[in-house]
Amino acid sequence: MSAREVFLADPAATEGLAAALAASQPARAVVFLEGDLGAGKSSLARAWLRALGVRGAIKSPTYTLVERYPLPAGEAAHLDLYRLAGAAELDFLGLDDLAAEAVLWLVEWPDRGQGGLPAPDLRVRLAVEGAGRRARLEAASPAGQAWLARAPI
Template sequence: MQDVKFYLENEAVTVEIGQKLAKVARPPLTLYLTGDLGAGKTTLSRGLIQALGHQGAVKSPTYTLVEPYELPGVEVYHFDLYRLSDPEELEFMGIRDYFSENSLCIVEWPDRGEGLLPPADLHLHLAYSGNGRELNVHAGSAAGQAVIEHLSQ
């Protein structure tokens, strides 16, 4: 499986890569977003979720752990596990029910839910690079590889 890297010079380019993902991401699909605080995980998620058809604001689900979006043809679940103190909390919220055949799950801070989350189809890692960000995308499945191939074109 190949990795692909992108340089994201600003917020607009970060939103744009989320929009490109939306054009090729088909459920079921699990995305892990990792990177330091402020690296652009929620910004990228916003571009993806709005390009899938959500009209309103996309806020980070830091306090609620998950923000659901019922969109045409797909159920999107945006998780932010930053404030998760114990992965067992995910069991209490029925975490497995979110990962269905019709869902696209975006998980920020997936390491906090280790052992209870399904493996990622795509792992997107954002890192500071000069005044912008570097995005490294790694496929963890055939579905993820297909997304990478479309993004690379």
């Protein structure tokens, strides 16, 4: 599968990446957001949801584990699985309902839910680099590969 890298010098660059991915995403997409604490996963997710038109508070799902946002074509789900001990705990989150309704999944700490999540279309690996961040985007499905090819980044 293909991959692309981009340096995010500041919050505006993160917002630009999120807007580019939101504008080019397929009708249904699963995105795994990976990286250490403080790498910018939540910031990217928040900017992505804003780019899709979500207004009002965009809450971090650190404690709730799942936050859902209405979109014109369905629903976006932002998951933060950091506090899970393993995929067995996903049963309590109602992901079966979410699978039917969500057109976009933004999943932080997906390794904590391994085996209980839908397969990703795109993996975004974030890392602190100097004063900014480095984002490595990796296609993880044929839909993800087409997405990455057309994304204006």
